[in-house]
Amino acid sequence: MTTTSGATETCAPLTPLASRAMSAAAADDVARALKALADPLRLRALSLISASPTGEACVCDISELTDVSQPTVSHHLKVLKEVGLLTSERRGTWVYYRIVPAHRGALRSLLETFAPATVDLTSRTAPPQPDAQPVDLDPLLDRVVRDLAERFPAIEPDRVRDVVRDSSTALARSAGVDRHLVVLTERFARQRLEDLARAATRDGVPHVLFVCVANAGRSQLAAALLHRYAGDAVVVRSAGSAPASDVHAHVRTALDDLDVGDAVFPKPLTDDAVRAADVVVTMGCGDVCPVYPGIRYEDWAVGDPALASPEGVDAIRADIDAHVRTLLRELLPDLALPSA
Known part of the structure; x- marks a missing residue:
């Protein structure tokens, strides 16, 4: 660098400052x-x-x-x-x-x-730690009630509260969930409220409910296959008369192949789900579903994948797939189905 006097200066490295970078x-x-x-x-x-x-x-x-x-x-x-x-x-x-x-x-x-208006990280309940004392669920469930009451303004707030509390109790008792009970309660209660709203309005979209004993195998596969083929053209639910704590491991592998992600978990059968359905499909659970006029009932005689070999699960999936395709041809005749 040249100064006004004509002398040349060199830039001395600011080592102390650079060391702080x-x-x-x-x-x-x-x-x-x-x-x-x-x-x-x-x-x-x-x-x-x-x-x-x-x-x-x-x-x-x-x-x-x-x-x-x-x-x-x-x-x-x-x-x-x-x-x-x-x-x-x-x-x-x-x-x-x-x-x-x-x-x-x-x-x-x-x-x-x-985005200060869109996030509040300081007022939330701290995440539970593995060795922590049990979390008080009441304030968490109260928040779920408030959120769902806003989402379903046509349903009385007291009814929303009852559905949330009942869903939490049912999942804790029958499915045995613990650490993620609040998340599952919100999702299950939301489905039930959607079913309540639909039972009152009937929007014209076919609604199919699959029921088996554990909601951990056959009904999950059927729901996943139907959703894969029909997408949002059909509302699909699944439930169990005596739900398990988790989906069967080898069925989970088959569900992963169908790209369902984390969308499935065993749920107890509710009257709301039956009332909202146009078609109720039972698979090995006997006469557990209440019967209402105007609802179509079917029973599919398919094997139970709970104790089946991987090859057996594949055969059961193929059998369910054939039933699902037949049902969709009746519900949505114009739907283009991929070749089997």
Whole structure:
């Protein structure tokens, strides 16, 4: 550099100051994390996880934010996990995502600075720890009641509260869920309220309910296959007369092949689900379904995959697939079905 006097000066490195900069490796890590955050869905997913009463959420919860498929949502969560912002844990049927504790403060600052009206991380109940005392469910269930009452304004708030409380009790007793009881209660109660609303209005979309004993095999496969072929053209439910605590492991493998993600868990049979259905399909559960006029009832004689070999499960799935295709040809004659 040349001064006004004509002398040349050299730039002396500011070593003490430069030493305070982050290392190249740290800068690379931060840049990767910021790049991963530069997506609207991922930011919304983080805000949802942060705002969850239990500090966690699964693919099903996050899928409600968008019209993309669950596998696409899973990809976005995987990106956030790969850069160290999220951690995941599979518990039975479900995979839950949490914000890594070391980054919780930074993400809180980011979300609250740029979107303070959309996230509240400080007033939520702290996530339960493995060795912690049992969490008081009442305030968490009260929040579920408030959220669902807003979502279903046509249903009396007292009725919403009763459905939420009954759903929590039924799942805790019959399905044996524990740590993720609030999440499952919200989802199960939401389905029941949707069924209550539909039973009163009948929107013209076919509604099919599959029922077996445990809701851990046949009925789950049938529901997944029907949803795969028909999508939102049919509302599909499944339930069990004596629901298990989890889907059978080898059936879970078959369901994974159908890309259902974390969308399935054993649920008890309710009167609401039967009343809302146009078609009730039973599979090996006897005369457990209440009979209402105007509802079509079928019984499919298909094998139980609970004790079947992998080959046996494949054969049962093929049998159920054939039944599902026949049913869809009757319900939706114009639906194009893939070749078997």
